[in-house]
Amino acid sequence: MLILQDITYIHPNRELLFSGINFIVNQQQKLALVGNNGVGKSTLLQLMAGNLKPAAGNVKQSSRPYYVPQVAGQFNDCTVADALLVGDKVKALNDILKGQATEDNFEILNDDWTIEERCTEAFAYWNLEGLSLTQEINTLSGGQKMKVLLAGIRIHQPDIVLLDEPSNHLDAESRAILYNYIQNTNHTLVVVSHDRVLLNLLPSVFELSEKGVTLYGGNYDFYAGQKQLENAALQQDIQSQEKALRKAKETERQAIERQQKLDSRGKKKQENAGVARIMMNTLRNNAEQTNARLKSVHAEKIGALAQQVGALRANLPAADKMKINIDQTSLHKGKVLITVQNVQFGYGNQTLWKQPLNFQIFSGERLAIQGGNGSGKTTLINLILGKLQANDGLIKKAEFSAIYIDQDYSLINGKLNIYQQAQAYNSGMLQEHDVKIRLNRFLFTPDDWDKPCIALSGGEKMRLVLCLLTISNQAPDMIILDEPTNNLDLQNIEVLTNAINDYHGTLIVISHDQYFLQEIGIDKSVELI
Numbered sequence: 001m002l003i004l005q006d007i008t009y010i011h012p013n014r015e016l017l018f019s020g021i022n023f024i025v026n027q028q029q030k031l032a033l034v035g036n037n038g039v040g041k042s043t044l045l046q047l048m049a050g051n052l053k054p055a056a057g058n059v060k061q062s063s064r065p066y067y068v069p070q071v072a073g074q075f076n077d078c079t080v081a082d083a084l085l086v087g088d089k090v091k092a093l094n095d096i097l098k099g100q101a102t103e104d105n106f107e108i109l110n111d112d113w114t115i116e117e118r119c120t121e122a123f124a125y126w127n128l129e130g131l132s133l134t135q136e137i138n139t140l141s142g143g144q145k146m147k148v149l150l151a152g153i154r155i156h157q158p159d160i161v162l163l164d165e166p167s168n169h170l171d172a173e174s175r176a177i178l179y180n181y182i183q184n185t186n187h188t189l190v191v192v193s194h195d196r197v198l199l200n201l202l203p204s205v206f207e208l209s210e211k212g213v214t215l216y217g218g219n220y221d222f223y224a225g226q227k228q229l230e231n232a233a234l235q236q237d238i239q240s241q242e243k244a245l246r247k248a249k250e251t252e253r254q255a256i257e258r259q260q261k262l263d264s265r266g267k268k269k270q271e272n273a274g275v276a277r278i279m280m281n282t283l284r285n286n287a288e289q290t291n292a293r294l295k296s297v298h299a300e301k302i303g304a305l306a307q308q309v310g311a312l313r314a315n316l317p318a319a320d321k322m323k324i325n326i327d328q329t330s331l332h333k334g335k336v337l338i339t340v341q342n343v344q345f346g347y348g349n350q351t352l353w354k355q356p357l358n359f360q361i362f363s364g365e366r367l368a369i370q371g372g373n374g375s376g377k378t379t380l381i382n383l384i385l386g387k388l389q390a391n392d393g394l395i396k397k398a399e400f401s402a403i404y405i406d407q408d409y410s411l412i413n414g415k416l417n418i419y420q421q422a423q424a425y426n427s428g429m430l431q432e433h434d435v436k437i438r439l440n441r442f443l444f445t446p447d448d449w450d451k452p453c454i455a456l457s458g459g460e461k462m463r464l465v466l467c468l469l470t471i472s473n474q475a476p477d478m479i480i481l482d483e484p485t486n487n488l489d490l491q492n493i494e495v496l497t498n499a500i501n502d503y504h505g506t507l508i509v510i511s512h513d514q515y516f517l518q519e520i521g522i523d524k525s526v527e528l529i
Contacts, residue, residue: 001027002048002065002160002190007057009043017043019056023206023213027062027159030182030189032199032220035208037459037489041192042070044208045162048190066158070165070192072137072145081119081133084152089115090133115155122154126177142169143373150178153187160188167195168486171372172512194490196220196515241308248302329477329505333364337400337478337506338384343393345379352376354529356393363400363477366507368517371528377510380528381480384508400477400506403469407483409461411468414454418444418464421453427473435471442467459492466499478506485513 001024008019017040025031025048035041046052047059049067072083081087092108093115109115116133123131126147137145146169153161167175175197182189182201193199199220207214207223216223331337338361345352353376361367369377382388383395385404405411413421422435430438439449442463456464462484469475479500485493493516500507500520511517 001025001060001062002188003058003060004044004047005058005060007044007047007059008055009040009047009052010055018208018210018212021057021208021213025160025188025190028186028188029204030185030202031191031204031206032202032223033190033192033206033208034199034220034223034490036491037457039208039210041208042164045164045190045192049162061160063159065160065162066153066156067162068146068149068152068164068166070168072142072149075145076136076138078137079133080131080135080137080148083137083148084119084133084155086115086119086133086155090119118155119151122151125154126151127174141373143171143174146170147174150181153181158187161185161190163189163191163193165193165195165487166191167193167198167512169373170512171375172370172514173372175512194485194488194493195513196490197513199223245302245306252299252302329363329475331363331400331477331505333362335363335398337361337363337398339394339396340384341394341396343383343390343395345376345383345388345391351391352379357526357528359526361506361508363506364504365524366520366522367509368522368525369508369510369528370512370525375528377528378482380526381482381508381510385480401474402478402480403476404480405465405482405484407486409458409465411465412453412456412461414452417450417452418456419449421464422467422471425468425471429473430471438467438470441470458487459489459495462488462492462496466496469499475503475505478508479503480508482510483512484509485511485516 003025004021004023007021007023009017011017021044023044033041033044043052045067047054048061049065050059050061051067075083079087081090088108089110089112092105093113095102095105096109119133123129128144128147128151131144131148137148140148146166150166167178170178175195179198179201182191182198189202191198191202199205202219205216205218205220205223207216216226218226340357340359342356342358344356357380369380371377379388381404383390384397385402386397403411413424416424418439419435422439426435436446436449444464444467453461453464481500484496488496497516497519507520507522509517509520509522
C-alpha cells in the first residue's frame with residue numbers, strides 16, 4: 001500500500017509544483033496516473049518511490065517500490081548489473097565462488113544464491129538473451145535500456161511497481177510482453193503513460209491537475225468519455241457566458257444611446273428657453289457625470305462577464321483552443337511519388353533486411369513503416385529522402401516536396417527564439433501581425449515569443465512545428481513522422497492527431513503506437529524484417 005498525505009513539492013528553484021496532494025494506492029491495485037506535461041506526474045512517482053522528499057506531508061509505503069524511470073541516461077556510466085541494483089550481490093557471489101568466502105561477501109549476498117539465474121531468466125523473458133551483466137548500459141539502444149529496467153521487476157520481485165512511460169522506445173513485440181505483464185501481474189501498479197493501449201489495460205485512472213488528484217472509475221476509454229462530457233458542459237457554459245456578454249454590451253450601447261438622446265433634447269429645450277450660460281454648464285456637467293456613472297455600471301458588469309469567459313476558456317483542453325488549418329497539397333491523389341525496386345542496404349557483407357524491399361507510395365496515401373527495434377525504419381526514411389544510397393536496387397522519385405519531423409524536432413533551430421523561428425518559415429506572404437496571430441492560435445502568447453527554442457518541451461516543439469506548417473506559403477506534398485508520440489502527453493497527442501487528420505497530403509509514419517495509427521487513418525504498411 002502507498003499513502004500520500006497532504007503532499008507539497010517545491011522545485012529547487014523554490015517554484016511550487018503542487019500542494020495538498022492526498023492519494024492512496026491499495027494493495028494489488030492497478031492504476032494509471034495521467035495529466036498534462038509539467039503537472040508533476042513523474043515527480044509524484046519519484047515521491048512514491050522515495051527518491052524525492054516532499055516539502056510538506058508524508059509518504060507511507062508498505063514495502064520499498066521498484067521504480068522504472070522514463071529516462072535511463074543516469075545509468076549510462078553503469079553496468080547492467082549496477083543499473084539493476086544487483087552489482088554488489090553478483091560480485092559478492094562470484095568472489096565467494098572463487099574462494100573469497102569473507103563475512104562481508106556473505107552479508108552482501110544475503111543468501112541470494114539464485115541472483116544470476118534470476119537475471120538470466122528475466123533477460124530471456126524480455127528477449128535480451130546473451131546480455132552480460134557486466135555490459136555498459138551506454139552501449140544499448142533506447143529499447144534495450146528500457147527492457148533491462150523492466151527485467152528488474154522479475155529479478156527483485158517487488159510488491160509495488162512504479163512505471164514511468166514504460167512503452168517508450170519499445171517495439172511491437174516488446175510492447176506485447178509489457179501488456180501481458182500488466183494484465184496478469186498481482187503487483188500493485190502505478191503507471192504514467194501516454195500509450196492508450198496500455199492505459200486501457202488498467203482498471204482505474206487518476207488525473208493529476210492543478211485541482212489535485214481526481215479518480216475516474218474506469219480505464220482510459222472511460223476516462224476519455226468522461227472528459228468529453230466535462231468539456232461539452234464547459235463549452236455550453238462558455239457559450240452561455242458569451243451570449244450574456246454580448247447581451248450586456250448591447251444593453252450598454254442602447255442605454256448610452258437613450259441617454260445621449262435625452263441629453264440632446266434637454267440641451268435644445270434649455271437653449272430655446274434662454275437658460276443662462278452658467279446654468280447650462282452646470283447642467284452639462286451633470287449630464288456628463290450621469291453618462292460616466294452609466295458607463296461605469298455597465299463596464300463593471302461587462303468586465304465581470306469577460307473575466308468569467310476568460311476563466312472558462314482557460315480550462316479548455318489545448319486541442320479545443322487551437323486553430324489548425326494546414327494548406328493542402330497541389331498534387332492530385334493517386335500519383336506515383338516513390339517506387340522502391342529490389343532495394344537493400346547494409347554495411348560490408350551484412351544486409352539489413354532478409355529480403356530486398358519492393359513497394360510504391362502514391363499521393364494521398366497514409367503509410368506506416370513498421371518493424372522491431374533495429375529493423376532499419378529510420379534508415380529506410382533516409383533512403384527515401386536521398387540522405388543515404390542503397391547498396392542494391394533502385395528508388396525512383398517524382399517531383400514533390402517533403403518535410404521530415406523526427407523525434408528531436410530538428411526542424412527547429414535552437415539558436416532562435418519562437419518569433420524568429422516563425423519568421424524563418426514565413427515566405428513573405430504574411431504580415432507581422434498575421435504571424436503573431438498564428439502563434440497565438442498555437443498557444444504561444446506574447447510572453448512566449450522571446451523564449452529560446454532550445455528551452456521548449458517536446459509538446460511545445462510539436463505545436464511550433466505545426467504552427468510553422470500553417471505559416472509556410474505552401475504545405476508539403478508529403479509529411480514524414482518518426483515516432484511522433486514519444487515524449488508527448490495525451491493532450492498534445494490529441495493536438496497532433498487533429499492536425500494530421502486536417503492534412504490531406506501524403507503521410508509516412510514510423511510508430512509503435514497502434515492507437516495513434518488507427519486514429520490518423522493509416523491505410524497501408526511496410527513491414528521490415
